[in-house]
Amino acid sequence: MANSGVLEALGIGPEFQESLKTFWVKNNLKLDVPVIDLQHIWLVYLIMELEKENIEADGAEFPLERITKIMGDLLSFAAEHFSVEEDLFLAFELPDAIEHSDRHRNFVQFLSQRASEVKAGQHESVKVLISFLKDWLTMHILKDDKHYADFYRDSGVNLRQYFQRQIEKHALTIDRGQVAVYKLVSESDEVREIVNENITSNVMKIWNSNHLNLHIPIIDLQHLWLIHLVVELDLASRSRNMGSSAREKIFQRVVQGAVQYAHEHFSAEERIMQKFAFPGLQAHIKQHDGFREFVARRAQQYRQGDTQAAIKLVQDLRDWLLSHIAIEDHKIHLHLRTHLNEVQKFVRELVNSGEITLRKPQIDLYNQVCGLQRTV
Numbered sequence: 001m002a003n004s005g006v007l008e009a010l011g012i013g014p015e016f017q018e019s020l021k022t023f024w025v026k027n028n029l030k031l032d033v034p035v036i037d038l039q040h041i042w043l044v045y046l047i048m049e050l051e052k053e054n055i056e057a058d059g060a061e062f063p064l065e066r067i068t069k070i071m072g073d074l075l076s077f078a079a080e081h082f083s084v085e086e087d088l089f090l091a092f093e094l095p096d097a098i099e100h101s102d103r104h105r106n107f108v109q110f111l112s113q114r115a116s117e118v119k120a121g122q123h124e125s126v127k128v129l130i131s132f133l134k135d136w137l138t139m140h141i142l143k144d145d146k147h148y149a150d151f152y153r154d155s156g157v158n159l160r161q162y163f164q165r166q167i168e169k170h171a172l173t174i175d176r177g178q179v180a181v182y183k184l185v186s187e188s189d190e191v192r193e194i195v196n197e198n199i200t201s202n203v204m205k206i207w208n209s210n211h212l213n214l215h216i217p218i219i220d221l222q223h224l225w226l227i228h229l230v231v232e233l234d235l236a237s238r239s240r241n242m243g244s245s246a247r248e249k250i251f252q253r254v255v256q257g258a259v260q261y262a263h264e265h266f267s268a269e270e271r272i273m274q275k276f277a278f279p280g281l282q283a284h285i286k287q288h289d290g291f292r293e294f295v296a297r298r299a300q301q302y303r304q305g306d307t308q309a310a311i312k313l314v315q316d317l318r319d320w321l322l323s324h325i326a327i328e329d330h331k332i333h334l335h336l337r338t339h340l341n342e343v344q345k346f347v348r349e350l351v352n353s354g355e356i357t358l359r360k361p362q363i364d365l366y367n368q369v370c371g372l373q374r375t376v
């Protein structure tokens with residue numbers, strides 16, 4: 001598909017193209033590091049897409065589904081982009097790397113909270129949020145990101161070469177929509193599409209970029225399995241060479257997996273929370289019920305012939321990783337971090353009594369991602 005076709009498929013018409021270019025050029029956001037520029041342009045695109053949806057909805061019914069989808073995309077892509085930058089800071093020491101990474105963390109936390117509020121019905125704040133997002137991103141690129149680009153350039157670090165190696169190591173994925181918007185805005189074609197179909201490395205990327213490790217092995221193992229389901233479904237719904245019956249099988253397997261996850265994981269997590277007197281248990285359980293509801297809803301939509309149901313489920317599950325696991329389950333880690341040995345002992349009892357079932361593929365995935373810690 002030519003660039004114009006990809007842009008059209010993304011709903012980027014001539015007027016939107018002009019606004020994107022103008023925003024980029026007017027604010028002088030180019031760092032001249034192609035992969036980073038591409039990711040920044042994609043962030044700008046997502047924010048402006050959010051703005052477009054919000055303006056178009058003015059006066060009409062609030063397009064909650066569209067807006068929460070874009071916010072979810074923005075949140076997961078921001079996390080992905082930040083981890084690309086933070087990997088770079090680790091590869092070549094950067095003064096102020098900790099402060100820079102803290103600003104990333106705060107942004108993700110802030111945006112995630114706003115996304116939950118919008119989902120819960122607070123629609124009037126979206127406009128204010130959009131101008132905040134534009135300001136934050138512009139300031140952050142011009143100040144913090146420009147700082148590392150200048151620092152590395154002055155220190156003789158070749159960032160083009162570094163990103164080439166990251167691409168070869170499958171540490172980066174770039175989809176064709178991102179390439180198309182990058183070409184349009186930067187008028188350069190230095191970056192091409194990079195598809196990574198390796199499920200484990202995709203799982204690892206999501207795991208690391210969203211800081212999902214709670215250091216409670218059984219919970220981590222089950223969370224990783226959910227990410228595995230998300231990645232599998234995501235790759236299937238994007239694959240160009242997969243037949244519809246193969247895709248259907250994957251959707252069914254993922255729905256079944258999600259139902260099983262709800263059954264096994266929530267009961268294990270809730271048992272642990274009960275045992276160790278986790279405050280906020282009831283509210284947490286309510287969120288688990290919300291998960292069961294959206295999985296059932298997507299399965300029903302799919303049965304009724306909604307062809308978008310699989311894509312919507314991927315989005316729901318991604319939102320879940322960021323809003324529930326990264327924030328709510330993280331509170332379990334904070335509550336239990338000084339009792340990890342006791343938790344481990346309790347978990348062993350649950351496994352021995354058959355209350356928790358562990359499956360080989362889950363254990364293998366856990367060991368691959370968490371570095372062969374033989375604790376489960």
Ligand SMILES: [Fe+2]
Pocket residue numbers: 082085100104140144145
């Ligand atoms: Fe940054």
Ligand SMILES: [Fe+2]
Pocket residue numbers: 040081085141145
């Ligand atoms: Fe950045």
Ligand SMILES: [Fe+2]
Pocket residue numbers: 269284288324328329
């Ligand atoms: Fe939970």
Ligand SMILES: [Fe+2]
Pocket residue numbers: 219223265269325329
């Ligand atoms: Fe959980």
